[in-house]
Amino acid sequence: xxxxxxxxxxxxxxxxxxxxxxxxxxxxxxxxxxxxxxxxxxxxxxxxxxxxxxxxxxxxxxxxxxxxxxxxxxxxxxxxxxxxxxxxxxxxxxxxxxxxxxxxxxxxxxxxxxxxxxxxxxxxxxxxxxxxxxxxxxxxxxxxxxxxxxxxxxxxxxxxxxxxxxxxxxxxxxxxxxxxxxxxxxxxxxxxxxxxxxxxxxxxxxxxxxxxxxxxxxxxxxxxxxxxxxxxxxxxxxxxxxxxxxxxxxxxxxxxxxxxxxxxxxxxxxxxxxxxxxxxxxxxxxxxxxxxxxxxxxxxxxxxxxxxxxxxxxxxxxx
Amino acid sequence: xxxxxxxxxxxxxxxxxxxxxxxxxxxxxxxxxxxxxxxxxxxxxxxxxxxxxxxxxxxxxxxxxxxxxxxxxxxxxxxxxxxxxxxxxxxxxxxxxxxxxxxxxxxxxxxxxxxxxxxxxxxxxxxxxxxxxxxxxxxxxxxxxxxxxxxxxxxxxxxxxxxxxxxxxxxxxxxxxxxxxxxxx
Numbered sequence: 001x002x003x004x005x006x007x008x009x010x011x012x013x014x015x016x017x018x019x020x021x022x023x024x025x026x027x028x029x030x031x032x033x034x035x036x037x038x039x040x041x042x043x044x045x046x047x048x049x050x051x052x053x054x055x056x057x058x059x060x061x062x063x064x065x066x067x068x069x070x071x072x073x074x075x076x077x078x079x080x081x082x083x084x085x086x087x088x089x090x091x092x093x094x095x096x097x098x099x100x101x102x103x104x105x106x107x108x109x110x111x112x113x114x115x116x117x118x119x120x121x122x123x124x125x126x127x128x129x130x131x132x133x134x135x136x137x138x139x140x141x142x143x144x145x146x147x148x149x150x151x152x153x154x155x156x157x158x159x160x161x162x163x164x165x166x167x168x169x170x171x172x173x174x175x176x177x178x179x180x181x182x183x184x185x186x187x188x189x190x191x192x193x194x195x196x197x198x199x200x201x202x203x204x205x206x207x208x209x210x211x212x213x214x215x216x217x218x219x220x221x222x223x224x225x226x227x228x229x230x231x232x233x234x235x236x237x238x239x240x241x242x243x244x245x246x247x248x249x250x251x252x253x254x255x256x257x258x259x260x261x262x263x264x265x266x267x268x269x270x271x272x273x274x275x276x277x278x279x280x281x282x283x284x285x286x287x288x289x290x291x292x293x294x295x296x297x298x299x300x301x302x303x304x305x306x307x308x309x310x311x312x313x314x315x316x317x318x319x
Numbered sequence: 320x321x322x323x324x325x326x327x328x329x330x331x332x333x334x335x336x337x338x339x340x341x342x343x344x345x346x347x348x349x350x351x352x353x354x355x356x357x358x359x360x361x362x363x364x365x366x367x368x369x370x371x372x373x374x375x376x377x378x379x380x381x382x383x384x385x386x387x388x389x390x391x392x393x394x395x396x397x398x399x400x401x402x403x404x405x406x407x408x409x410x411x412x413x414x415x416x417x418x419x420x421x422x423x424x425x426x427x428x429x430x431x432x433x434x435x436x437x438x439x440x441x442x443x444x445x446x447x448x449x450x451x452x453x454x455x456x457x458x459x460x461x462x463x464x465x466x467x468x469x470x471x472x473x474x475x476x477x478x479x480x481x482x483x484x485x486x487x488x489x490x491x492x493x494x495x496x497x498x499x500x501x502x503x504x
Binding site: 042 | 391394398400402408410
């Protein structure tokens with residue numbers, strides 16, 4: 001079946017444009033479920049899902065948990081503190097313990113790039129990557145795509161990712177997803193926070209945020225982490241805001257209205273002006289709403305399991 | 320594989336007459352027409368509900384509220400057939416409390432779709448009564464479910480298929496029985 005997902009969702013780099021479109025199309029009707037008085041459908045009844053978070057997360061974990069509960073799955077949250085976990089051996093042990101408890105799916109966030117694949121290779125359950133190091137955060141990429149698609153066709157749209165692209169798994173998932181769906185992609189930020197050789201992916205680089213704003217239809221503004229200043233990537237947060245901050249003054253000079261995305265949590269007055277974050281072109285809260293729908297779609301598409309069986313039974317419904 | 324044979328059960332005119340009669344049957348079984356709501360099952364049930372609503376409006380003069388139900392997420396066969404593409408949204412125009420709701424679908428076969436629709440409606444509210452109206456009853460029930468209003472009954476064997484075509488989606492109105500049309504059944 002075209003667009004069927006495999007066992008896991010590890011990153012948008014590893015799935016096709018058809019699979020991405022199938023997830024987004026499936027997410028559309030899931031939006032309505034969250035508007036019902038009884039926000040629940042029985043489709044994943046009896047499925048057990050473990051939310052395994054080795055790194056702090058509020059929004060993503062809650063979003064996954066809502067998605068799971070609205071599909072009637074049973075969920076367990078495991079928050080492993082970073083200090084008690086060493087990667088490698090301990091993750092194998094964790095995987096074996098989870099398998100022994102007969103679970104169906106694991107949603108995992110981990111500080112190491114590649115941790116989701118590592119786990120997926122070792123357990124039979126489905127693994128959904130909820131962020132692995134600097135690698136990917138596929139459901140964030142998908143919800144960004146869905147949010148852009150709510151407002152304009154993705155193909156041909158110019159999207160610029162602004163900020164700390166180097167350390168950002170959100171940026172990576174966005175770049176893969178956007179390129180696969182035919183968007184034009186650019187990045188903008190201090191040279192020290194842009195990955196070397198990113199142009200080879202077909203991504204344009206802007207050194208000045210004014211140029212990015214003039215070019216783009218959509219800005220995806222990344223969170224600037226305080227640690228980056230301490231590590232010497234940027235001189236100061238104030239300096240960053242002065243040079244790269246997405247402000248009303250800068251947006252007023254744009255030739256067209258830009259759609260403003262931000263994966264959260266926001267640092268108001270660092271990467272984004274409060275008046276922009278709360279302004280008429282901000283779709284930041286729409287992203288959060290779409291996050292639940294897109295995660296419901298991913299859970300639903302992975303839960304059915306066997307695509308060969310689905311192919312065999314196609315057309316055998318209630319006719 | 321056995322050769323398949325396609326038979327016309329209802330043509331455009333027959334469908335129109337059948338729906339008119341079904342509208343009358345629905346009205347006669349609804350004590351208070353002002354509380355009527357028609358709920359089409361995605362996808363062809365939605366179109367049929369729209370036509371029934373027009374026929375009812377022509378008779379009683381009152382607008383009949385109608386909704387749509389996608390029962391995909393209430394199916395009992397996710398393990399067997401895997402995730403199906405969701406075909407349409409679910410929307411109900413009015414609160415169901417105290418209403419006389421009619422589920423409208425194209426073909427009644429195993430009854431599993433109706434079971435799913437009943438479960439889904441229960442999550443939206445508590446209608447005073449729920450009726451079932453289908454264009455074609457082809458027999459073969461796997462659950463204790465019967466329709467209150469039936470357009471046409473046709474005996475079929477499990478290997479047959481009933482195809483309903485509606486102008487809005489398929490460009491023409493017809494009901495055809497395809498003998499031996501269900502591969503693998």
